[in-house]
Amino acid sequence: MTNQSLFDESFMESPVLSRKERERLMRRRAMLEAARAVFAEKGYVDATLDEIAQRAEFGKGTLYNYFPGGKDELFFTVFEEIFAQFRQLIAQSFAGAASFREGFETFLRASFEFFEQHRDMLLLVTRESQRMLVSPDPERAAFFQKHHETFLELLTRHIQAAIERGEVRPLPAEAVAHTILGNLHGLAMHRLLKECVASKPQHVFPTPEEATRFLSTLLLEGLLNRTQTTGKS
Amino acid sequence: MTNQSLFDESFMESPVLSRKERERLMRRRAMLEAARAVFAEKGYVDATLDEIAQRAEFGKGTLYNYFPGGKDELFFTVFEEIFAQFRQLIAQSFAGAASFREGFETFLRASFEFFEQHRDMLLLVTRESQRMLVSPDPERAAFFQKHHETFLELLTRHIQAAIERGEVRPLPAEAVAHTILGNLHGLAMHRLLKECVASKPQHVFPTPEEATRFLSTLLLEGLLNRTQTTGKS
DNA sequence: TCAACAAATGACCAATCAGTCACTTTTTGA
DNA sequence: TCAAAAAGTGACTGATTGGTCATTTGTTGA
Numbered sequence: 001m002t003n004q005s006l007f008d009e010s011f012m013e014s015p016v017l018s019r020k021e022r023e024r025l026m027r028r029r030a031m032l033e034a035a036r037a038v039f040a041e042k043g044y045v046d047a048t049l050d051e052i053a054q055r056a057e058f059g060k061g062t063l064y065n066y067f068p069g070g071k072d073e074l075f076f077t078v079f080e081e082i083f084a085q086f087r088q089l090i091a092q093s094f095a096g097a098a099s100f101r102e103g104f105e106t107f108l109r110a111s112f113e114f115f116e117q118h119r120d121m122l123l124l125v126t127r128e129s130q131r132m133l134v135s136p137d138p139e140r141a142a143f144f145q146k147h148h149e150t151f152l153e154l155l156t157r158h159i160q161a162a163i164e165r166g167e168v169r170p171l172p173a174e175a176v177a178h179t180i181l182g183n184l185h186g187l188a189m190h191r192l193l194k195e196c197v198a199s200k201p202q203h204v205f206p207t208p209e210e211a212t213r214f215l216s217t218l219l220l221e222g223l224l225n226r227t228q229t230t231g232k233s
Numbered sequence: 234m235t236n237q238s239l240f241d242e243s244f245m246e247s248p249v250l251s252r253k254e255r256e257r258l259m260r261r262r263a264m265l266e267a268a269r270a271v272f273a274e275k276g277y278v279d280a281t282l283d284e285i286a287q288r289a290e291f292g293k294g295t296l297y298n299y300f301p302g303g304k305d306e307l308f309f310t311v312f313e314e315i316f317a318q319f320r321q322l323i324a325q326s327f328a329g330a331a332s333f334r335e336g337f338e339t340f341l342r343a344s345f346e347f348f349e350q351h352r353d354m355l356l357l358v359t360r361e362s363q364r365m366l367v368s369p370d371p372e373r374a375a376f377f378q379k380h381h382e383t384f385l386e387l388l389t390r391h392i393q394a395a396i397e398r399g400e401v402r403p404l405p406a407e408a409v410a411h412t413i414l415g416n417l418h419g420l421a422m423h424r425l426l427k428e429c430v431a432s433k434p435q436h437v438f439p440t441p442e443e444a445t446r447f448l449s450t451l452l453l454e455g456l457l458n459r460t461q462t463t464g465k466s
Numbered sequence: 467t468c469a470a471c472a473a474a475t476g477a478c479c480a481a482t483c484a485g486t487c488a489c490t491t492t493t494t495g496a
Numbered sequence: 497t498c499a500a501a502a503a504g505t506g507a508c509t510g511a512t513t514g515g516t517c518a519t520t521t522g523t524t525g526a
Contacts, residue, residue: 043364048512048513053475058474058475060475061516062473062475065473123367131360131364133426136274136276145426167457168458170458171450171456175437176451182415182416183419186412190411193378205408214408218452222402222456224400224454225399281483281484282483286505291505294487297485298503304484
């Protein structure tokens, strides 16, 4: 498994927590990692609490000591943490950038690297996030719509500024943000699928760098060939 | 319900079929429409055969006379028909076009109209298609991957030709096709969601025409502002 | 050492639902 | 008209699984 732990464990050295508290947090952490792995592998409905408990090396009942809300609470907590990571990634990418282009490319590169390091998370988000966004259960739908909107807002801010500076074509900023996120997710999945299926030896941007260059060119410069001299930069 | 029937009913006048055969096809049709509606509303797992049977006004057992494979056969048949429609749409859009741009814009417009007329189908595809693409069940995954690849191939052919004619920047054609499909689906969903949620009075390309113009500009011309004179065409 | 408390456990319960099949209703054709 | 065949039906079954709780195991501090 190539996946790394997603989360900050610095609290483990913190002296403000007693041993008992630290142990409790470690057990919570183990349960969440197990839940993430099983949800990613099976999807929300096919994941069973028995398997999560087994993978975390606890009895099923113990899960309820730590997550009284049961399956749903585990699921939402897993996503809260994933989404928090990604929000941070967006903010950091644009933080010190000199131009929109620079921030944008940093964001793409960091995202592709992030997805590559956390494949199971990408699968999980792909499998469930879209589905939940249009869930018949209004609570679930609201949770995912809220987070989705937060991502959009973060990106929209930078795009709007770039439009006002004249760097970017005057298009509706929010729609542009939506497009960028969609493309990012789509290409990351495309790479993952090609890699997994690999029926044909398909060259499909083996490095984050190449994926970034493709998406950056396509979205920033467009598909149309402007120079008759086959203008590669 | 704004959804129209998706499918060809011309066989109903065909003299090659007996009354019994025509009646049987009509009942099959009713069951498939009911299945599509319930799958779209509830998603694959939460849809029950009881509800499909009830909506189609048949007993549950009768479904098995027409679809011995049960839930799975209903589900796959629904998708076979949706995918066949969309393949036809791609082929027709590029058929008589003078340039890539013209065919591309026809394709976008036709797609947005198609999705608008068949909202429940769009929801169904969104909810299930992505999910099935990475399903742990290899049979399901293969079914969806096969259809997905067919779409890609259809589009890739036209893009490759446009690249060879010098109309389109020399990028990997298949990746471009993937991007186009992703954007189309993404924007269609964005419009649908904004319309449904409508918390804020969001202007988000109310007509297929506007959605087409946005996506066409963004993908063909790119985000970067080339003229300092705020070049609106 | 041991009593009191906390934590962990997994057998069990209740609900759900795909699929079956014995029975009823309808159609057919002689 | 009516018997035989075809079509339709929904109560039932078996399997699954989220959640519960009485019991067991471990920890603490006097």
